[in-house]
Amino acid sequence: MPTQGHRRNGLYAKVVSSLVIQTLISQDVSGFAPSLISRPQTSSSSAVASPSSKWRLYDAQGDDSYTPSSDDTSLVKGILNGVVRPSLFAASVAFATLSSQPVTVYAKDVSGISAPTSYTSEMTPSSNSAYDEAWTLVKKYALDQKFHGQNWDEAYKQYSSGVDLSSSDEDRIMKATTNLVGSLGDKYSRILDKDAYTRIQKFDLIGVGATLMPDAVTKDIIVGAPPVTGSAADQAGLKVKDVVVAVNGVETAGRTAFDIIDQISEDPNAGQVTFTIKSQGEDTSRDVTMKREFLEVRDPISYRVTETRADGTKVGYVRIAEFNSIVKPKLEAALRDLESQNVNAYVLDVRGNPGGAFQSAVEIAGLFMDNKLATDVVDGNGVDLKFRTSKDRVVIDPTDTLVIWVDGRSASASEVLSGALRDNCRAIVMGDTSFGKGLVQAVYGLKNGYGLVLTVAKYLTPGGTDINKVGIIPDVSKEEALPSAPGYVPLIGSDTSRVDFQDVMKRLDPSMCPRIE
Numbered sequence: 001m002p003t004q005g006h007r008r009n010g011l012y013a014k015v016v017s018s019l020v021i022q023t024l025i026s027q028d029v030s031g032f033a034p035s036l037i038s039r040p041q042t043s044s045s046s047a048v049a050s051p052s053s054k055w056r057l058y059d060a061q062g063d064d065s066y067t068p069s070s071d072d073t074s075l076v077k078g079i080l081n082g083v084v085r086p087s088l089f090a091a092s093v094a095f096a097t098l099s100s101q102p103v104t105v106y107a108k109d110v111s112g113i114s115a116p117t118s119y120t121s122e123m124t125p126s127s128n129s130a131y132d133e134a135w136t137l138v139k140k141y142a143l144d145q146k147f148h149g150q151n152w153d154e155a156y157k158q159y160s161s162g163v164d165l166s167s168s169d170e171d172r173i174m175k176a177t178t179n180l181v182g183s184l185g186d187k188y189s190r191i192l193d194k195d196a197y198t199r200i201q202k203f204d205l206i207g208v209g210a211t212l213m214p215d216a217v218t219k220d221i222i223v224g225a226p227p228v229t230g231s232a233a234d235q236a237g238l239k240v241k242d243v244v245v246a247v248n249g250v251e252t253a254g255r256t257a258f259d260i261i262d263q264i265s266e267d268p269n270a271g272q273v274t275f276t277i278k279s280q281g282e283d284t285s286r287d288v289t290m291k292r293e294f295l296e297v298r299d300p301i302s303y304r305v306t307e308t309r310a311d312g313t314k315v316g317y318v319r320i321a322e323f324n325s326i327v328k329p330k331l332e333a334a335l336r337d338l339e340s341q342n343v344n345a346y347v348l349d350v351r352g353n354p355g356g357a358f359q360s361a362v363e364i365a366g367l368f369m370d371n372k373l374a375t376d377v378v379d380g381n382g383v384d385l386k387f388r389t390s391k392d393r394v395v396i397d398p399t400d401t402l403v404i405w406v407d408g409r410s411a412s413a414s415e416v417l418s419g420a421l422r423d424n425c426r427a428i429v430m431g432d433t434s435f436g437k438g439l440v441q442a443v444y445g446l447k448n449g450y451g452l453v454l455t456v457a458k459y460l461t462p463g464g465t466d467i468n469k470v471g472i473i474p475d476v477s478k479e480e481a482l483p484s485a486p487g488y489v490p491l492i493g494s495d496t497s498r499v500d501f502q503d504v505m506k507r508l509d510p511s512m513c514p515r516i517e
Helices: 086-094 130-141 152-160 170-182 194-199 257-265 327-340 358-365 413-423 501-508
Strands: 055-059 097-099 190-192 211-214 221-223 243-247 272-278 286-291 301-308 314-320 345-349 355-357 373-379 384-388 401-406 428-431 439-445 451-460
Touching: 130 152, 130 170, 130 439, 130 451, 152 170, 170 190, 190 194, 243 257, 301 327, 314 327, 327 358, 355 358, 355 413, 358 373, 358 413, 373 413, 401 413, 401 501, 413 428, 428 501
Parallel strands: 055 097, 314 345, 345 401, 401 428
Antiparallel strands: 055 439, 097 355, 190 451, 211 221, 221 243, 243 272, 272 286, 301 314, 373 384, 373 451, 439 451
């Protein structure tokens, strides 16, 4: 029986019933500006109420990024009438990168993250500089609403002292901005230079260099940030606030961000994508066909049938190296192939996997279980955003036995997936205690081309467990069931012969493992 992931105790008391957020994946979240990041791993979001800048979520140990709209000042505003339409926030968080390295990644729109309530500021930024953008974003969205024990207004003055924020001296301004963010005392919050910000592309799900998100007012899907310089979207002339009327001929009206992501993901090998665009001030729309490019994205999936046992158990081993932009379609194809070979027991190996795109972890969980709570993302005000797996996308037989292998380098998205499967009694976790990164960062694109990585939330497993700095404790130890060789060693590292699938079935029996709905 799983040792973690029981129903949360006092957590529900913190969440007003009217703020309950439904599945971010299958629904839309009012007030959440989810973004579909197409090329840069990080989304941009404006700190000073500028729609040109957005942010993405990414995991602390790694990177969970999502792109929210900075125009949305309160998560609560987007959670009216009892249900927040998660697809918006989900779309942004979906892009959030969860990984064990403090690396830049992008997430979905974080407009759903609530503005701080524990800090009151009367100060108005003195300029429209990157320094002001970063200061405002931190003030609005930082998980640590005490700002490492400092007065954030005073910090603004302290770290900008002697710097002309209205000047063209970008080096001095960004040095001051780096020092400002560094004062938070958070190793995961930091400033990215232009190269680092534009380099994050392997988690891109669209591939054209455009960030899509719902307009905070009209809910139309719009281009939420300046396209990446030199990208297909940039060359096609897409501009901030252009409305994306349709994608590949399918209208976006009434659809969630995840719907659009799923649509594009259905054909991961498509070399181009067509947006129907309506620009501001124009009465007619136009079709823009763009070439999709995914730079340096490796196939993260390797798999094989490892054994057929005397009792009829046929074991399929699947290794997930990282959660990048193509992991879901590649894994789905692998699982379908194994199912066609009559595999009825699976080992998912995420040992050494530092994480990746948050959305990928949630979507992958949906290949194994239908419409189940995958994780909760909780912001600085304690608002709980629930992410559920999608409906009717399960690939393997629900009776197929499943285990997941983890180790001390399994982090972020790996832990989201492990926690989701374990807490829902769909899989047993085996190996060593995982890394323990339960923080979520957002990556904001600043108007000068730099980026801000900021810890904006934490996530809990479906059972309410906060795994940050603790990790997911396995149900079965490495010594009992795993091969001695690490997962990256071919054949030897994928030896499944020590896994007791009969014991796994007993542990997952409803009498031993209470279900979470």
